[in-house]
Amino acid sequence: MRSQRILLVSLSVLLVSSLLPAAQKPLFTLHEVGKGIWAAISPDRSKAGANAGFVIGDNGVAVIDSFQNVAAAKELLAAIRRRTNLPIRFLVNTHYHLDHMTGNGVFADAGAVIVANRNVRAWARTDNLKFFGPHPTAAEREWVKSLVLPSVTYRSGIALYLGKRELIVRHLPGHTGSDSIIAVPDANVVFTGDLLWGHHLPNLIDASTDKWIETLDTLGRDYPTATFVPGHGRISHRAGLLAFRGYLVALRRDIALGLQQGKSGDALVDAVRPELEREYGTWGFFAYFAKPDILYTAEELEGKKKLPGGRVN
Numbered sequence: 439m440r441s442q443r444i445l446l447v448s449l450s451v452l453l454v455s456s457l458l459p460a461a462q463k464p465l466f467t468l469h470e471v472g473k474g475i476w477a478a479i480s481p482d483r484s485k486a487g488a489n490a491g492f493v494i495g496d497n498g499v500a501v502i503d504s505f506q507n508v509a510a511a512k513e514l515l516a517a518i519r520r521r522t523n524l525p526i527r528f529l530v531n532t533h534y535h536l537d538h539m540t541g542n543g544v545f546a547d548a549g550a551v552i553v554a555n556r557n558v559r560a561w562a563r564t565d566n567l568k569f570f571g572p573h574p575t576a577a578e579r580e581w582v583k584s585l586v587l588p589s590v591t592y593r594s595g596i597a598l599y600l601g602k603r604e605l606i607v608r609h610l611p612g613h614t615g616s617d618s619i620i621a622v623p624d625a626n627v628v629f630t631g632d633l634l635w636g637h638h639l640p641n642l643i644d645a646s647t648d649k650w651i652e653t654l655d656t657l658g659r660d661y662p663t664a665t666f667v668p669g670h671g672r673i674s675h676r677a678g679l680l681a682f683r684g685y686l687v688a689l690r691r692d693i694a695l696g697l698q699q700g701k702s703g704d705a706l707v708d709a710v711r712p713e714l715e716r717e718y719g720t721w722g723f724f725a726y727f728a729k730p731d732i733l734y735t736a737e738e739l740e741g742k743k744k745l746p747g748g749r750v751n
């Protein structure tokens with residue numbers, strides 16, 4: 439009886455949330471994580487698709503990422519305008535995935551110079567097609583080709599200035615090969631893009647988990663007390679960074695063991711998934727990413743993984 443009631447309650451919660459009109463479902467919520475530094479955190483299944491943020495300096499604003507939805511980007515621009523009339527000087531894309539750059543045009547139109555690692559520009563209009571499956575429609579192809587690209591690129595990093603306020607942008611490997619973090623040293627805040635997922639399983643479609651673990655060590659060493667704004671999931675600190683590192687290490691260890699036992703495909707997933715679920719079953723996106731994370735990482739450990747730009751890991 440009790441379990442029936444719990445089932446009914448949870449079903450009705452699901453129904454109510456899926457029936458809510460879009461206007462009542464927030465695309466994102468804003469959190470001031472340092473003076474003039476705002477994290478836009480999007481709930482799971484929000485049309486915004488990812489987190490973003492902005493930094494207000496003395497003479498302008500820098501935006502970090504532009505969501506996977508133009509309406510969400512416009513709402514972020516409106517939120518900035520409610521807080522300051524300073525010009526939007528920069529938009530930094532943390533990597534090339536659709537969910538972080540679809541709204542680029544909104545900020546370009548508002549006057550921002552779009553800045554990113556050079557692989558964002560190289561891959562955005564080609565490698566994003568894979569998110570539409572093996573047979574993208576003509577409309578989907580057109581959409582990917584219309585993504586607004588960064589007009590300033592760098593190889594390893596760049597410093598941006600909003601008057602006295604300094605933003606240090608650093609390219610770091612692991613998630614796609616096009617990723618950057620944006621550190622605001624005067625406030626001890628770091629926007630990590632998808633190099634960190636806050637209490638969420640990551641998308642490993644383009645990942646090199648060996649390099650990624652090294653990157654997480656670099657972040658832990660260089661920013662030991664920072665507030666991290668992740669690409670997905672909750673605002674985090676050192677503990678969240680270490681927990682996320684732990685997931686990648688556990689994944690690699692459990693898969694290596696399964697491969698040693700001659701397992702592959704569904705048998706490998708069946709062997710590894712329950713182990714992961716014990717520790718990480720409460721994390722966001724577990725149901726969605728556990729299986730692909732296992733299969734992608736098995737390819738990586740076997741040296742067969744295809745990476746963007748035609749590379750193999």
Ligand SMILES: [Zn+2]
Binds near residue numbers: 488535538669
């Ligand atoms: Zn993302």
